[in-house]
Amino acid sequence: MQFGLTDEQQMIVSTVRSFVEKEIYPYEAEVERTGEVPEELGQEIKRKTIELGFYACNFPEEVGGAGLSHLDFTLVERELGRGSMALTHFFGRPQNILMACKDEQRDRYLLPAVRGERMDALAMTEPDAGSDVRGMKCQAVRDGGDWVINGSKHFISGAEHADFFIVFVATGVDETPKGPKKRITSFLVDRGTPGFEVREGYRSVSHRGYKNCILYFDNCRLPDAQVLGAVDGGFDVMNEWLYATRLTVAAFSVGRARRCFDYALAYSAERKQFGQAIGKFQGVSFQVADMITEIDAADWLTLSAAWRLDQDLPSNREIASAKLYATEMLARVTDTTLQIYGGMGLMDDFPIERFWRDARVERIWDGTSEIQRHIISRDLLRPLGA
Amino acid sequence: MKVLVPVKRVIDYNVKVRVKSDGSGVDLANVKMSMNPFDEIAVEEAIRLKEAGTADEVIAVSIGVKQAQETLRTALAMGADRAILVVAADDVHQDIEPLAVAKILAKVVEEEGAGLVLAGKQAIDNDMNATGQMLSALLGWSQATFASDLKIEGEHAVVTREVDGGLQTIKVKMPAIVTVDLRLNEPRYASLPNIMKAKKKPLDEKTAADYGIDVSPRLEVVKTSEPETRQAGEIVPDVDTLVAKLKEKGII
Ligand SMILES: Cc1cc2nc3c(=O)[nH]c(=O)nc-3n(C[C@H](O)[C@H](O)[C@H](O)COP(=O)(O)OP(=O)(O)OC[C@H]3O[C@@H](n4cnc5c(N)ncnc54)[C@H](O)[C@@H]3O)c2cc1C
Numbered sequence: 172m173q174f175g176l177t178d179e180q181q182m183i184v185s186t187v188r189s190f191v192e193k194e195i196y197p198y199e200a201e202v203e204r205t206g207e208v209p210e211e212l213g214q215e216i217k218r219k220t221i222e223l224g225f226y227a228c229n230f231p232e233e234v235g236g237a238g239l240s241h242l243d244f245t246l247v248e249r250e251l252g253r254g255s256m257a258l259t260h261f262f263g264r265p266q267n268i269l270m271a272c273k274d275e276q277r278d279r280y281l282l283p284a285v286r287g288e289r290m291d292a293l294a295m296t297e298p299d300a301g302s303d304v305r306g307m308k309c310q311a312v313r314d315g316g317d318w319v320i321n322g323s324k325h326f327i328s329g330a331e332h333a334d335f336f337i338v339f340v341a342t343g344v345d346e347t348p349k350g351p352k353k354r355i356t357s358f359l360v361d362r363g364t365p366g367f368e369v370r371e372g373y374r375s376v377s378h379r380g381y382k383n384c385i386l387y388f389d390n391c392r393l394p395d396a397q398v399l400g401a402v403d404g405g406f407d408v409m410n411e412w413l414y415a416t417r418l419t420v421a422a423f424s425v426g427r428a429r430r431c432f433d434y435a436l437a438y439s440a441e442r443k444q445f446g447q448a449i450g451k452f453q454g455v456s457f458q459v460a461d462m463i464t465e466i467d468a469a470d471w472l473t474l475s476a477a478w479r480l481d482q483d484l485p486s487n488r489e490i491a492s493a494k495l496y497a498t499e500m501l502a503r504v505t506d507t508t509l510q511i512y513g514g515m516g517l518m519d520d521f522p523i524e525r526f527w528r529d530a531r532v533e534r535i536w537d538g539t540s541e542i543q544r545h546i547i548s549r550d551l552l553r554p555l556g557a
Numbered sequence: 558m559k560v561l562v563p564v565k566r567v568i569d570y571n572v573k574v575r576v577k578s579d580g581s582g583v584d585l586a587n588v589k590m591s592m593n594p595f596d597e598i599a600v601e602e603a604i605r606l607k608e609a610g611t612a613d614e615v616i617a618v619s620i621g622v623k624q625a626q627e628t629l630r631t632a633l634a635m636g637a638d639r640a641i642l643v644v645a646a647d648d649v650h651q652d653i654e655p656l657a658v659a660k661i662l663a664k665v666v667e668e669e670g671a672g673l674v675l676a677g678k679q680a681i682d683n684d685m686n687a688t689g690q691m692l693s694a695l696l697g698w699s700q701a702t703f704a705s706d707l708k709i710e711g712e713h714a715v716v717t718r719e720v721d722g723g724l725q726t727i728k729v730k731m732p733a734i735v736t737v738d739l740r741l742n743e744p745r746y747a748s749l750p751n752i753m754k755a756k757k758k759p760l761d762e763k764t765a766a767d768y769g770i771d772v773s774p775r776l777e778v779v780k781t782s783e784p785e786t787r788q789a790g791e792i793v794p795d796v797d798t799l800v801a802k803l804k805e806k807g808i809i
Contacts, residue, residue, distance in 0.1 A: 178630045182752045185591075185631075190746055224749035237749050 180246055183239075187225070187250035190262075194219060195254035202380040203525055208257050213332070216261035217287055226263050227285040229415075230270070234277070235285040241415065245477035248419045249470075252426025256529070257380030260329055264419075265291050268337055268357075268412035271400045280335060280359055292333035294324040294386055295409075302542050305353050305406075309388060310341040316395065318342075318358070320366070320388040326536075330369050330384035336360045338386070339405050355405030359397045366391030377532035379525075414487060415480070417494040420537045421473040424497035424530075428466045428504045431526045435462060435508040442511075455511060462504050469497040488550040495543035498533035505530040558672035560603040560612045562637065563662055564596040564619050566628040567682040576781050583682070583781060585649045592628045595677025597635075599737045601744040602707060603675050604636040611709050612673070614638045618665055620658050622646050626760065633755040634747035640758070641665060645765040645772045652683060657765070657772040659691035664768040666696060671732070673714070678703050678736040689736035699729035702736045 176184065194216060202208055220226045229244045230236025239247065244264075251259045265284040269291065272281040283289040300306040309322025320340055330336070342356040360367055372383040400408035439450030439459055449455045476489040505527040509516035516523045534540045568574060569589040577584045592600075606612040617632035619625040620643040629640035643661055645653050666674060679686035693700035699714075701707075705724065706717035714733050718725045719740065747755075765772045793799045803809045 178627060179752055179756060181627065182631060182634050182747055182755070183749070186634075186746050186749075186752065222748070223746055224751075228749055237753075 176246070180243060183243060184246050184250055186223070187247050188253070190219075190223070190225075191250060191254040191259070195258045198258060199255040199522070202255055202257050203519070206374075206379045208261075208380050212258070213261045216258060217263060220262045221287045226287045227265055229264050229267060230285050234270070234281060241418070241477040241480040242474060245418060245422045245474060248422035249426040249473070252423035253430040255380065256378045256423075257382075260332070260381060263287055263290065266293050266337060266412070267415055268293070268399070268408055271357075271408045271412065272359075275396070276359065276399070289334040290329065290332050292327055292329045292336050294327045294330075294336055294338045296324060296326045297322070298325050302539060304339070304409075305355065307339065307341050307353065307355070309338075311356065311358070311393070312342075314392070318393045318395070318397075320358070320391040320393065322388050324386040325372060326383045327372070327386055328381065328383050328536075330372075330386065331382050333369075334362055336362070336386065337399060339409070342403055342405075354403040355409075356402050357399040357405045357408055358393055359399050360391070360393065364391055364393070375532065377529045414490055417537050417543075418473065418476055418480070418490050420533055421469070421476070421490070421493040421497035424501040424533050425466065425470045425473055427526060427529070428462075428469070428497075428501045431501075431505050431508050431523070432462055432466055434521070434523060435459060435504075435511050438511055442513075449511070458507050458511065462507055465500045466504060469493070469500045472496055488547050491538075491543040491546040491550075494538065495540055495547070498530075499540060501530045501533055558612050559614045559616060559669055560606060560673045560675055561662070561666055561669060561671040562596065562599050562603050562615060562617050562632065562675050563658070563677075563688070564600065564617050564625075564628050564632050565593040565677070565680045565682075566590050566619060566621055566625040567593045567680050570594055570681060576783050580780050580782065582650060582778060590624070590627075592631050593677050593680045593682075595679060595681070595737060595739070597677075597744040598739070598741050599675040599677050600632050600635050600637060601742050602737060604745075605742065606673075606709065607636070607638075616641065616669060616671070618643065618662065620645050620653055620661050620765070622649050622651075624649065629760055630755050631747065633758045633760070634752045635745060636751060638758065640760040641763060642760060643763045643765060643768070651774075653765075653772050654774055654776055655685050655687035655691055656775070657770060658688050659695055660770045661765060661768050661772075662688070662692050663695040664770070666692075673709075673732060674698075674734045676734065676736045678738050689734050693734040696732075696734070699731070699733040700736075701727055701729050701733060703738045704735050705738050705740045707735060707737075707741065 198212060224237060228237035228239050228247060232238035251262060269281045269284055280289070284291050295304055297307050297309055299308060309320065309324060311318040311320045324338065338358050338360050339355055340358060341353045343354040344351045345354060362369065366389050368387045370385045370387060372385050375383060436459060439455050440448050442449045450459065473493040476486055476493045479486040479489055509523050509527050512521065512523050515521060518524065567590065568583065568585060569591040572588050575584045600617065603612060603615040607615050615637040617629050617637040617640045619629050623644050626642055629642055633640055674692060676689045689702060690700060701714060701716035701718065703718045703720065704716045705719045708715045712731055713728050714731055714735060715726065715728050716735060718727060719738050793802060
């Protein structure tokens with residue numbers, strides 16, 4: 172067993188860390204204040220990321236990516252987690268699922284996405300189908316040789332910058348002993364396709380400037396060439412590629428928690444009340460001790476899940492544990508840090524209130540904490556027949 | 558032309574420095590170490606000279622503990638062609654003094670046939686600001702210190718220096734030692750492909766003994782102490798109060 176980073180991993184970490192400190196931190200307050208990322212700024216971050224060879228570094232070399240291992244990529248995500256998500260979005264990491272592109276889909280979607288020429292977004296969730304993905308109502312029916320889609324999707328992140336969308340749609344129902352079960356197919360949908368519209372979404376308390384949109388399909392006609400993976404094989408592509416997204420949420424949470432902790436530690440040593448540093452009071456110092464313990468635990472849980480993926484070991488439960496623990500840890504760390512800051516923690520002069528707000532969504536998206544607990548417990552209990 | 562760039566492994570500039578309890582120096586156990594920021598600027602300048610076709614090869618050299626290998630890998634990932642590590646200490650707390658460093662560098666320069674040495678003006682750990690100058694004396698080469706601009710024009714280097722009160726431009730004969738200042742350039746990030754390539758670039762490991770140089774210290778640190786903590790400030794309601802206060806304290 173070996174816990175150290177290699178020289179290369181160390182350099183990846185320090186390069187991404189400096190990038191975030193120099194190219195992201197200085198613009199965060201402005202994004203937070205306006206809720207917008209200025210177009211030129213986003214493009215500038217993207218240009219620099221491409222220049223550094225980090226754009227789409229999660230993709231294999233044969234399609235133009237950097238071919239990073241899951242572990243290396245998790246380290247990248249962890250460092251990016253320190254920065255504003257609205258801005259690090261332009262440090263592009265297209266959806267892995269694009270590897271399912273076939274034939275000319277590769278030239279139209281996969282390769283331009285890896286080169287940073289076209290941005291993607293992924294749409295599963297609907298107003299009436301969140302955790303219960305299969306309950307989706309958005310559907311496609313056959314019409315001649317084409318598909319005609321109707322319905323809507325909401326909470327779609329990054330949609331305002333996306334040139335195309337990976338959309339999961341119901342394409343039929345199977346009768347099973349447990350009742351009807353929907354068949355799902357994923358489609359590649361270009362912005363501007365007739366019958367498809369992207370509308371402004373809700374305003375979220377977390378990650379200002381990283382917007383979510385609502386997608387509407389009104390008799391949107393798509394040829395077979397737009398099917399990603401196999402017809403009715405939506406869950407297969409989802410299972411083959413989407414597991415890794417949850418790991419990125421865990422990595423984000425660890426990176427963000429470390430940045431937040433640095434504030435907590437410094438303030439505990441600097442802030443004086445009753446004639447001494449507040450860190451001298453056990454009530455505060457024990458909180459500091461608990462925070463770093465939990466952060467380290469989440470870090471190792473996350474890195475070891477990534478390592479398992481690289482070893483081709485079963486990792487579904489381990490990824491779910493990392494996502495669950497890291498996001499809940501982040502909630503506690505941001506909340507405790509705010510408490511250590513007292514009233515100043517709530518004021519937007521410091522980034523603490525923002526870390527605290529941002530943390531809230533991590534327990535919800537990419538599978539709520541309850542869904543992660545469901546995955547973990549099913550993995551253990553199903554083989555026992557319970 | 559070969560360009561030699563000495564790089565030093567120092568305490569990271571972001572780390573809050575702590576003095577060891579016995580006052581013998583700064584605590585370096587388990588703290589983040591990085592390349593001296595001025596050396597990073599020197600590496601960047603050397604790579605730019607290579608990109609411009611003025612230099613053929615960039616060689617990074619570090620003298621110190623074995624861990625300085627990481628610092629050299631960073632130089633390689635930025636774009637240096639190869640690296641030489643001269644192991645001269647086992648203990649991270651042992652600083653190799655400028656004269657010993659300069660003597661070893663002089664040997665490396667001769668061995669490599671370098672035509673230019675680009676060094677940081679000083680290392681941020683002990684601010685000696687001496688190695689470049691000593692090296693120039695040992696080699697009998699020209700020196701141009703505190704460079705904020707550098708141009709190689711045939712047999713000469715034209716260097717703009719940051720001096721008290723302004724800028725001074727001098728022309729020195731090559732070969733030369735140029736020590737670089739903060740505003741010379743902005744060092745690049747190591748790109749991901751270069752990080753991956755760095756491992757495959759040659760890194761030779763030598764010892765001080767290989768060059769026949771005695772690195773035992775000649776200087777004695779008598780005491781190291783924390784800077785005095787700043788006194789708390791006072792917020793005044795308006796300019797009049799400020800002026801009154803300053804007068805009261807006899808400042809104006
Ligand atoms: C800001 C934001 C951005 C998003 N971006 C995207 C995106 O880009 N693409 C996309 O497709 N989706 C996206 N989502 C959707 C996100 O993945 C869902 O919000 C999430 O899966 C939960 O669904 P829901 O909000 O409908 O909650 P629900 O599923 O309605 O859950 C409500 C509550 O019930 C609990 N619950 C549900 N089922 C169970 C169960 N079986 N056992 C125990 N408890 C249960 C949940 O844990 C939760 O506490 C985004 C969401 C947000 C908030």
